[in-house]
Amino acid sequence: MRKVRIEKLTENMVLAKPIMYNGQVLLREGCQRIDKYKERLEEYGIMQVYIEDKISKGIEENKVISEQLQDECKEDVKEVIENITQNKAVDMAKLKTGIGNIVDRVLTNNNTLVNLFSLKVFDEYIFQHSVNVAVISIMIGKKLNYKKKRLIKLGLGAILHDVGKLAIPAEILKKPSSLTAKEYKIIKTHPEEGYKQFEGRFDISPVARIPILQHHERVDGSGYPEELKGEDIHEFGRVVAIADVFDALTSDRCYRQAWSVKKTVDFIKEQASKEFDDQIVDKLLSFISIYPNGEIVKLDDGSQAIVVEQTEDAYRPKVRIFKDKDGNKLNNFKEIDLSLENNIEIV
Ligand SMILES: [Fe+2]
Numbered sequence: 154m155r156k157v158r159i160e161k162l163t164e165n166m167v168l169a170k171p172i173m174y175n176g177q178v179l180l181r182e183g184c185q186r187i188d189k190y191k192e193r194l195e196e197y198g199i200m201q202v203y204i205e206d207k208i209s210k211g212i213e214e215n216k217v218i219s220e221q222l223q224d225e226c227k228e229d230v231k232e233v234i235e236n237i238t239q240n241k242a243v244d245m246a247k248l249k250t251g252i253g254n255i256v257d258r259v260l261t262n263n264n265t266l267v268n269l270f271s272l273k274v275f276d277e278y279i280f281q282h283s284v285n286v287a288v289i290s291i292m293i294g295k296k297l298n299y300k301k302k303r304l305i306k307l308g309l310g311a312i313l314h315d316v317g318k319l320a321i322p323a324e325i326l327k328k329p330s331s332l333t334a335k336e337y338k339i340i341k342t343h344p345e346e347g348y349k350q351f352e353g354r355f356d357i358s359p360v361a362r363i364p365i366l367q368h369h370e371r372v373d374g375s376g377y378p379e380e381l382k383g384e385d386i387h388e389f390g391r392v393v394a395i396a397d398v399f400d401a402l403t404s405d406r407c408y409r410q411a412w413s414v415k416k417t418v419d420f421i422k423e424q425a426s427k428e429f430d431d432q433i434v435d436k437l438l439s440f441i442s443i444y445p446n447g448e449i450v451k452l453d454d455g456s457q458a459i460v461v462e463q464t465e466d467a468y469r470p471k472v473r474i475f476k477d478k479d480g481n482k483l484n485n486f487k488e489i490d491l492s493l494e495n496n497i498e499i500v
Pocket of ligand 1: 343
């Protein structure tokens with residue numbers, strides 16, 4: 154199994170996972186000739202899908218959270234955010250249970266390297282992004298040796314971090330071109346607006362509300378709303394800031410295509426000492442797979458390969474070569490474990 158951009162769908166690819174939209178199945182697993190649906194999928198804002206083909210046979214994703222749990226939490230957070238924005242009664246218990254389930258999965262997960270990438274549908278972006286930011290934050294929290302109770306508080310703050318975004322007009326949030334100074338100023342109100350919505354609520358602990366207010370603060374003081382520096386930003390704020398940027402950059406947005414994990418990691422490392430807490434960046438880098446299973450990579454001898462499995466070295470996974478250095482398709486694929494090879498690298 155691997156994921157492909159819809160413009161690259163060809164006739165011999167079979168759908169490996171159902172395509173869902175608003176809880177409905179658009180196309181079933183096993184569906185053939187999905188290349189015929191390119192335009193329809195694009196209309197739904199679906200940019201990538203999971204397929205099975207000859208080169209990706211037998212490859213599994215290295216994910217921590219099942220699609221089902223991810224979906225359930227997405228529905229729960231959607232309900233909470235929509236209700237609170239409309240001043241309706243909010244049931245936090247359900248969301249807390251969902252976060253508790255994610256924490257349990259993270260605590261029992263023994264894979265050293267995991268894939269944090271998740272496919273998103275444009276309309277559902279904010280909710281899917283929220284769940285992913287919670288998962289990444291909880292993974293970082295585990296590396297910071299947080300106990301279960303603290304992980305739940307962190308996860309709750311992380312999943313709610315962008316609650317203030319629902320108060321921002323959709324035409325600004327979904328604008329494909331760059332924002333005017335005035336529009337940017339409006340966007341920048343979302344941390345405080347979101348924070349205020351949870352004021353005086355006793356069903357969420359004060360510390361769990363911090364990421365809502367502080368996820369755009371940066372350790373060099375260049376963030377907002379309070380331009381806090383270093384440890385004046387709560388650790389929860391510093392964790393969620395990194396999780397938020399990581400997931401946003403690896404997602405398709407209306408104004409740009411998703412970045413690869415490698416490109417995102419290089420960017421975050423570059424920024425690490427400036428905008429982010431570099432010790433927390435190191436925690437993130439200690440568990441993500443730089444080249445997730447199923448990703449197509451080029452090797453330095455010119456051949457092309459697909460990532461089969463993670464090894465102990467995040468930069469040197471096990472790969473399956475399917476095109477030789479002259480671009481010829483191979484009939485018999487060759488698998489090599491890059492962690493055991495010294496003279497071949499991914500470029
Ligand atoms: Fe935000």
